[in-house]
Amino acid sequence: LARIADDVINTDALVVGAGIAGCLAAIELDNCNVYTTVVSKGPFAKSGSSVMSTGVMQAALGHIDSQDNPGEHLKDTIISGKYLNDQNLVEVLCHESIPRVSDFEQIGVAFSRTANGRVHQAITGGIRFPRAIQALGDWGGVHIMNTLRKEIMKRGISVLSEVVVTKILTSGNTVNGATALDIKSGAFIVFKTKAIILATGGAGQVYAISGAPVHNTGDGYALAYRAGAELLDMEFVHWHPTLLAYPESRKGTLITGSTRAYGAKFFNVKGERFMVKYAPQYLELASDDIISRAIYKEILEGRGTQHNGVFLDCTYVPQKYRVFFNQTYGMLKETGIDIWKEPIEVTVGCVITLGGLRIACDTSTTLKGLFACGETTGGVHGAGYLGGNSLTDCAVFGCRAGKHAAKFVADTSNLKLNLKQVEVEKERILRFFGRKDWMHPAKIKEKLQMIMWEKVGVERSGNKLKQAIKEIEKIRTKDLPKVGVPDGSRRYNSILVQALELYNLVDVAEMMARSALFRKESRGSHYRVDYPDKNDGKWLMHVVIKNEGNKMKISKIPLS
């Protein structure tokens, strides 16, 4: 092994991903005295979705309204999820969110309080009681991550920053290690471990317009899929109707829906207030699903703006309410755009991927020794996302993953690695070097994102999905073999990382397209023009996807 790997690291538990879910899992493992190694693809505590979170978390503390309780939280979550949630997971989510809030406070994360010292809770979209709590800081996620970093450093937990895991190693149905690339030095690392916790976030980058950060490339989905784990409901994502389409530098940044509540209006490039056509009664205040589809249609039918968006005109917001949007104003003003003087270009985009690894309540996946938590998993959010539940998901299941992985580790001994697997993987990585006529992975990624946007987007149809699968297949066979890196240096070779990510994205894209084609109904964020209605009789079911002999095997299973 020492001959193949530049570095061999022995650990009892390997946490892949160092966002909120991954950090909490590591802390819980440390509480259980399990020797843990955390791997972060980006700079530790400065990458992934967690730092981009606004720090809003749903937890039925009942501090503002004592009527609220975990049962009500569960109801709201399931209504948002269009009854497709795994209710056992939601049960855990809603009950354990309460102790997790105090866990956060115990390590120094502070949440907004009211004047009388209670936790401030607000009503947000889709909930019936004031429940959303808010971590301090302009960006609460940053405050949480900075606090978690200090806690992890204080405990002396080993964190490998800028290291990307490339493969999960298995022995039969059990995981026993992983290979990784140290981005900084280019070293090929092999981990020997008893348990792996995947907390790699989602795959927002599969779409061109995405609120997800640039490294959110579905690595966990792809790693687990290739290792043989089952994934659930990959056809569902959370669409947001107003992400910036322009300027380039702020593309994908979320514009709050309250601009519309205070009077902002949509127009297409012809100057038509198109919501009149799609929702004459509610107009800009129609549900996000309806607005998303309307915008999508306008753009696809050629009535979009120069930068593939529609106009959101905030100049209709009366002066006295403008103070609420100071942050949005400031963020655009520095790029030379004044939202009070000119319309901005927005478009619908993917913010969160809702599907993911199939887990039980103890976060175990269908592979032995493989655990998953946070956005990497499916089932919690069902077919539609309730804003603020994502942070709750990471907190609750991150902690659970740590606890249950610790139990697993205690009863497990190390397995011998299969050297063949390691060798094959090393070869796969080195193959990118020295390819002639190489293609930049960013160009192929762009192509893939376009296919996903047009054919696996807000409005889907059997035909478009079949085409998408064909085109993704073509990328896989024609383009991927040409992906290469321009220079021989393995040191901080960012194109090499992009190439590895692209392979993951292609797998994820295909899983999403196939799941979407398989589900012959419309539910939540999955809308099929050829099956426009919900069909509870046939489709109140999870769609499960799995790798069998390098083929995607797709099936449906009843809800638990």
Place this chain on the structure above:
Amino acid sequence: MITISNKRIKIEVFRYNPELDVRPHYDSFKVPYRKGMTVLDALIYIHENIDPTLVFRYECKVGRCGSCTVLVNEIPALACKTIINREEIRIKPLQGSPIIRDLVVDLSKTYRRFSVLGPLFKAKNLETGKLAPMRVPESLIEASKCIECSLCDNICPVTNQIPAEFVGPMRLLALSQSAHNPLNIIDNLSAMPSYGLHNCMTCQLCTVVCPMKINISDVATKKLRTLVGKKNLLPSEVEDSLAALQAEGNIFGRVVSEKARSIDTVVEMQEKAEIALFFGCVATYIKPEVMQNAMKILSRMGIKFTTLGIKEQCCGYPALLWGAKRIAKELAKRNIEQLQNSGVNRACVVCPGCYKTFKTDYPQLVGQMNIDIVHISELLSELIDERKIVFKREVRLRVTYHDPCELGRNFGIFDPPRKIITTIPGVKLVEMPRSRTFALCCGAGGGVRNANIHLALKIAAERVREAEALGVDAIISACPTCEWNLQTAIRRRHSKLRVLDVTELLAESMNL
């Protein structure tokens, strides 16, 4: 802002791959310009279209993660928050950390340096799952905005000069969070001297580069000093001057009669004054020539002014630097009362510290006052505009201007002193590399001259060297404290450089 007429901009980027290159070099790229384009956009453009081997870090693209830190034209900045507004830009990696490749540096040491602070947080023992009622202090809310990008540390002159004696602004904010969290039972206050809290010059360079625009010297330095003061843990030099301040109304503990004499010898009090002159401690006791020149100039021009004479008290600035609000409030009350008694509605200060205190702190301490405050450089530049100043002779000097922190960075008063300097016949002004918003502190700011004279003179020497490199005859300042501190450093270096207050230069040209 410069308008960019060109459709292409020139980006010079630092390149270095320690694995392949013997030494670093710069590559120059032409990038098509778009309105609102950021430095990060330009880098991504280069990477995807011109040179894919160029490497740099970025994640969120909207200023939250703080990973795209670089030097843009020598200034530490987030590439994603820096809008391109000139036709030529030079991008370098952050300084002080080992280079991994191109713009990517190894910041692990920077973040490991948090461990010098020891444990920052341990919560009160609460029943699991219970949330204690608490009030969240404003300082905690402000300090929690920090995204820990380390830009402030990168530009901080103190932590770069004496890293072992000052933990730097980023860690000071973490300490402020720790100290202001009501749930925390860890007390870091007694360790503050070892973290170098007294070494912060409150020069606010950190705030200039902070992407969240946190007023670090207020939220961290001054707040922490307040808490330290409450526990009687301030350095003894500081305790002494605060005591002097309370006893005699000035930080030097001089008796008032000396001050009164120095005013009386110059001019007689004018009746029906239109403006009151306020001198402050340093101009009164250390640099009386500043005070005298100010009075001579105004009286030559026939301006009816008055002073507070022996009744003038310290403005309270030093007390506020050390968080002694109570003392400052007492002084503020006395000064305001005197000013109101004098019947003027305009007051002119010669010291930027007084200026800041009158402008921003007095309204908070004692409420709104109906007196317009101007700095002497603003007043004199007004008089120049009105062509009321008559120059009698040429002053043949090549000079540079040192921006005082409070006047320049804090209030944006960059041009009035420069106008005075450049209007004087014979004077040639050259700028130091670090000027205006990015001017280096003289070293005396934040009470450092009082608390740590060695540091104050070290920084002053750095500033003097910067001026010497220009080959000028004199440094001109508009702050008696800057003048005092730079002068000391110059004397120690046996340098031939002169330091003059802008009023001295003007007085010379008016033959006063």
